Amino acid sequence: MLNKVVIVGGGTAGWMTASYFKAAFGDRIDITLVESGTVGAVGVGEATFSDIRHFFEFLGLKESDWMPACNATYKLAVRFENWREPGHYFYHPFEQMRSVNGFPLTDWWLQQRPSDRFDKDCFAMASIIDAGRSPRHLNGALLDTPYDESAEEMQGLTMSEHQGRTQFPYAYHFEAALLAKYLSAYAVERGVRHIVDDVRDVELDERGWISSVRTAEHGDITGDLYIDCTGFRGLLLNKALEEPFLSFQENLPNDSAIALQVPMDMERRGILPCTTATAQDAGWIWTIPLTGRVGTGYVYARDYISPDEAERTLREFVGPAAADAEANHIRMRIGRSRNSWVKNCVGIGLSSGFVEPLESTGIFFIHHAIEQLVNNFPGEDWNPAHRDLYNQSVAHVMEGVREFLTVHYATAKRADNQYWRDTKTRPLPEGLAERLEKWKTQLPNTETVYPYYHGLPPYSYMCVLLGMGGIELNPSPALALSDPRAAAREFEAIRQKTEKLVDVLPAAYDYFTRLG
Numbered sequence: 468m469l470n471k472v473v474i475v476g477g478g479t480a481g482w483m484t485a486s487y488f489k490a491a492f493g494d495r496i497d498i499t500l501v502e503s504g505t506v507g508a509v510g511v512g513e514a515t516f517s518d519i520r521h522f523f524e525f526l527g528l529k530e531s532d533w534m535p536a537c538n539a540t541y542k543l544a545v546r547f548e549n550w551r552e553p554g555h556y557f558y559h560p561f562e563q564m565r566s567v568n569g570f571p572l573t574d575w576w577l578q579q580r581p582s583d584r585f586d587k588d589c590f591a592m593a594s595i596i597d598a599g600r601s602p603r604h605l606n607g608a609l610l611d612t613p614y615d616e617s618a619e620e621m622q623g624l625t626m627s628e629h630q631g632r633t634q635f636p637y638a639y640h641f642e643a644a645l646l647a648k649y650l651s652a653y654a655v656e657r658g659v660r661h662i663v664d665d666v667r668d669v670e671l672d673e674r675g676w677i678s679s680v681r682t683a684e685h686g687d688i689t690g691d692l693y694i695d696c697t698g699f700r701g702l703l704l705n706k707a708l709e710e711p712f713l714s715f716q717e718n719l720p721n722d723s724a725i726a727l728q729v730p731m732d733m734e735r736r737g738i739l740p741c742t743t744a745t746a747q748d749a750g751w752i753w754t755i756p757l758t759g760r761v762g763t764g765y766v767y768a769r770d771y772i773s774p775d776e777a778e779r780t781l782r783e784f785v786g787p788a789a790a791d792a793e794a795n796h797i798r799m800r801i802g803r804s805r806n807s808w809v810k811n812c813v814g815i816g817l818s819s820g821f822v823e824p825l826e827s828t829g830i831f832f833i834h835h836a837i838e839q840l841v842n843n844f845p846g847e848d849w850n851p852a853h854r855d856l857y858n859q860s861v862a863h864v865m866e867g868v869r870e871f872l873t874v875h876y877a878t879a880k881r882a883d884n885q886y887w888r889d890t891k892t893r894p895l896p897e898g899l900a901e902r903l904e905k906w907k908t909q910l911p912n913t914e915t916v917y918p919y920y921h922g923l924p925p926y927s928y929m930c931v932l933l934g935m936g937g938i939e940l941n942p943s944p945a946l947a948l949s950d951p952r953a954a955a956r957e958f959e960a961i962r963q964k965t966e967k968l969v970d971v972l973p974a975a976y977d978y979f980t981r982l983g
């Protein structure tokens with residue numbers, strides 16, 4: 468039986484993989500995780516997709532178990548500030564797009580324009596976030612949505628099976644290092660062998676497959692399957708097996724980040740329950756509220772700004788609270804390994820691929836990769852079809868997200884300096900130019916977005932196009948011939964429902980005080 472797995476790396480990817488495999492296979496799998504005591508994890512990665520709830524569910528963990536341990540908060544959307552013009556913002560929320568008479572509500576919005584805010588008119592979430600509300604009532608009940616948390620048909624599905632069935636109303640923010648610690652305890656309790664040591668060498672057999680990893684103090688560690696979770700280094704996949712890395716930089720030039728962890732009195736500040744991405748002269752700054760601090764960072768392109776200037780900009784943006792915070796400068800490798808599974812090695816996490824964290828896709832990539840690897844787990848015969856299916860699925864997810872992020876820059880109205888002007892003339896991933904043309908005629912739908920599963924539904928594209936404001940969008944001509952009253956009623960219903968929810972939902976901070 469093929470059941471001996473060696474994971475190299477103890478960041479988010481390593482521990483998510485170890486704990487999920489234990490939950491999936493129990494004692495029938497033998498896992499050793501080796502992580503360096505000297506090379507740290509990247510230490511960022513605090514915002515997620517709502518799908519991550521299936522990960523915790525799979526592990527049998529409740530929010531009340533893991534959230535307080537990880538200083539976690541709720542994320543109801545990404546809020547984009549200043550991408551169109553100074554002072555403008557919009558949300559990309561976790562909320563299903565409604566449709567009226569077969570047309571998405573955003574299409575009706577283009578025709579009726581009840582206000583200048585598509586997000587407030589079409590979604591309840593925008594006003595709930597503006598008011599700093601929790602998506603759960605103090606008794607733990609979810610805000611008023613059609614989502615049934617306990618519905619049987621919602622259990623045990625993979626992320627791609629869930630897509631389109633429902634939209635869970637929130638994701639999480641958490642402290643990456645605390646999550647890794649929490650998951651390591653979970654995995655070790657269930658039998659994962661944990662070795663703290665440096666992998667110095669990777670031994671290959673005569674076929675070029677990995678036969679062992681050589682550590683500094685624990686000798687050679689052997690397994691059947693090796694998971695490379697060594698981050699941007701790609702020690703096994705890219706270095707030992709020489710799998711090439713395909714860069715996305717011609718589309719997405721941001722190659723660096725500087726991160727700060729800023730302690731704050733969150734009771735006084737309050738929690739805005741979303742990730743904020745504020746456009747800057749050479750990139751953008753993320754702001755992520757946790758229960759005891761704010762995580763923030765500037766994602767930028769070195770071609771346009773130096774690391775020192777980026778650090779100055781970030782510190783100014785945060786203000787005096789950042790004075791004592793230590794800067795973590797990070798060089799980002801943007802793109803993907805040509806294949807993430809090569810021979811008996813699978814790269815998961817940053818070794819497999821990464822795009823800038825504009826839509827918080829890093830942990831989603833990891834979760835997706837783990838689900839796919841469990842579904843395609845190799846047998847004794849190493850049937851290459853499993854490997855090929857896996858590689859195809861991982862490539863589609865990363866290529867789709869590459870395209871989605873490029874859409875943000877290509878369609879942002881901001882064009883006030885060279886960085887932002889260049890975003891309009893960069894090469895586009897193959898097929899995107901044609902899709903952008905289609906979206907000018909008809910808002911994105913399942914037929915016209917990137918055609919393979921990549922985690923983002925068509926409504927996510929609608930939000931970005933309507934919010935960024937750089938291309939002209941038109942309502943479907945059919946709407947001029949249609950009865951407008953049902954759509955008008957829907958806008959009014961959303962307005963009323965939102966008003967009520969803002970009134971009755973607790974402040975996000977108060978909810979977490981209760982949870983902790």
Ligand SMILES: Cc1cc2nc3c(=O)[nH]c(=O)nc-3n(C[C@H](O)[C@H](O)[C@H](O)COP(=O)(O)OP(=O)(O)OC[C@H]3O[C@@H](n4cnc5c(N)ncnc54)[C@H](O)[C@@H]3O)c2cc1C
Pocket residue numbers: 475476477478479480481501502503504505506507508509510511512513514515643664665666667696697698699700702724726764797799815816817818824827828829830831833
């Ligand atoms: C600036 C930035 C912001 C991000 N923000 C988000 C976000 O908001 N949301 C999101 O989903 N994702 C985000 N990500 C991505 C997220 O951080 C990663 O996907 C996640 O942390 C996984 O990292 P990893 O485990 O692959 O690598 P790492 O965290 O780098 O871990 C690598 C591990 O390998 C070990 N290692 C390395 N070399 C050796 C060796 N020789 N021997 C033994 N062990 C070794 C290290 O000790 C470490 O444990 C962000 C990434 C960056 C760069």
Ligand SMILES: N[C@H](Cc1c[nH]c2cc(Cl)ccc12)C(=O)O
Pocket residue numbers: 516517518519543544545559560561562630634635826922923924927
């Ligand atoms: N897989 C979906 C993807 C998704 C749907 N709406 C949003 C909003 C934001 Cl900010 C990120 C991702 C998604 C999910 O995670 O719900």
